[in-house]
Amino acid sequence: MTTQIGVLVMSYGTPESLDGVEAYYTHIRRGNPPSPEQLKELKDRYEAIVGGVFPLRENTDRQVEALQEALNKDNRDPEVEYVCFQGLKHAHPFIEDGVQAMADQGITRSVGVVLAPHYSAMSVGGYIKRAKEKAESMGIEMAFVESYHLHPKLIEVLANRLSRRLDEFEEAGANRDEVRVLFSAHSLPERILATGDPYRDQLLETSQAIADKTGVKSWQFTWQSAGRTAEPWLGPDILDTLRELSKEQVKYVLSAPIGFVSDHLEVLYDLDIEAQNIAAELDMRLMRIESLNSDPGYMEVLSDVVRSKADQWKADRS
Numbered sequence: 001m002t003t004q005i006g007v008l009v010m011s012y013g014t015p016e017s018l019d020g021v022e023a024y025y026t027h028i029r030r031g032n033p034p035s036p037e038q039l040k041e042l043k044d045r046y047e048a049i050v051g052g053v054f055p056l057r058e059n060t061d062r063q064v065e066a067l068q069e070a071l072n073k074d075n076r077d078p079e080v081e082y083v084c085f086q087g088l089k090h091a092h093p094f095i096e097d098g099v100q101a102m103a104d105q106g107i108t109r110s111v112g113v114v115l116a117p118h119y120s121a122m123s124v125g126g127y128i129k130r131a132k133e134k135a136e137s138m139g140i141e142m143a144f145v146e147s148y149h150l151h152p153k154l155i156e157v158l159a160n161r162l163s164r165r166l167d168e169f170e171e172a173g174a175n176r177d178e179v180r181v182l183f184s185a186h187s188l189p190e191r192i193l194a195t196g197d198p199y200r201d202q203l204l205e206t207s208q209a210i211a212d213k214t215g216v217k218s219w220q221f222t223w224q225s226a227g228r229t230a231e232p233w234l235g236p237d238i239l240d241t242l243r244e245l246s247k248e249q250v251k252y253v254l255s256a257p258i259g260f261v262s263d264h265l266e267v268l269y270d271l272d273i274e275a276q277n278i279a280a281e282l283d284m285r286l287m288r289i290e291s292l293n294s295d296p297g298y299m300e301v302l303s304d305v306v307r308s309k310a311d312q313w314k315a316d317r318s
């Protein structure tokens with residue numbers, strides 16, 4: 001008899017439409033509605049990238065579908081069938097809805113994984129906490145993938161994307177060594193460092209591994225998309241980094257937002273519009289590596305870490 005293993009695929013979530021932005025933003029702000037100015041500012045950003053269409057939603061749907069396919073194709077264990085469910089942090093279907101859907105289907109064992117490779121108690125830790133609480137209340141056993149930031153296949157697919165852009169710089173007349181590579185990720189409040197959070201170290205490890213694999217020597221790590229709150233966030237921000245590099249006469253910059261896996265606001269607005277505008281002002285040539293989205297290599301990474309969790313957890317029980 002085959003056993004179904006549920007896979008809760010968790011991601012940040014995005015509104016369904018411009019009308020949904022207020023409820024979404026209110027959820028991010030833990031129930032505090034944004035001011036009219038804050039709301040307008042966020043809606044303007046969404047309009048700038050998509051004119052009312054939200055690419056992250058379709059992207060996440062496709063990733064979940066592709067992961068389920070990858071998990072069941074070449075399945076090492078014919079007695080197991082994987083069934084994927086989506087669980088979003090700030091939008092429908094919420095993390096709790098995903099767990100509920102598993103329970104409704106009679107699933108009692110599951111693995112949770114987040115569409116973000118690096119662990120922080122403030123990001124991935126928050127997803128896991130909510131899934132765990134709901135799963136416990138529904139009597140579902142759940143194991144979690146916490147991070148996969150050094151998975152060899154992840155490094156390989158990111159390194160390939162980086163190399164491709166370096167080739168393009170070369171074709172455009174630049175020397176490979178003249179290109180400064182800027183690895184980046186979503187900033188978090190500085191206070192995470194005081195508690196020994198692994199987020200920054202994991203991001204630096206991914207950066208170093210990609211640099212090693214591609215032979216890139218001229219690279220640095222910088223933050224992006226910091227929140228607009230009074231407390232200090234991790235820096236330097238990518239916009240300031242670009243200004244600094246301009247003073248150093250750097251002309252070619254390659255952005256590698258390794259903290260993200262999908263095309264969404266932080267990539268399509270913060271990098272492709274905001275950072276591109278600064279680069280143009282500074283007379284720099286800025287390119288960005290392609291997002292992973294549902295790249296088959298990324299799906300391999302996810303299916304591998306999910307299967308390993310499921311195997312480990314089967315071994316623990318027997």
Ligand SMILES: CC1=C(CCC(=O)O)c2cc3nc(cc4[nH]c(cc5[nH]c(cc1n2)c(C)c5CCC(=O)O)c(CCC(=O)O)c4C)C(CCC(=O)O)=C3C
Nearest residue numbers: 012013014015028056116123186188226227228264265266
């Ligand atoms: C670590 C991290 C990731 C990466 C890991 C992961 O993927 O989980 C991430 C991803 C994303 N963040 C997103 C959107 C937003 N994040 C905000 C605000 C915040 N993000 C935070 C952290 C992170 N965010 C934090 C600490 C805040 C402050 C409020 C709070 O304490 O929670 C705000 C409010 C306005 C603003 O500040 O800009 C928005 C609109 C979207 C969806 C974009 C789309 O719809 O295309 C995605 C993928």
Ligand SMILES: [Fe+2]
Nearest residue numbers: 012186225266
């Ligand atoms: Fe965010």
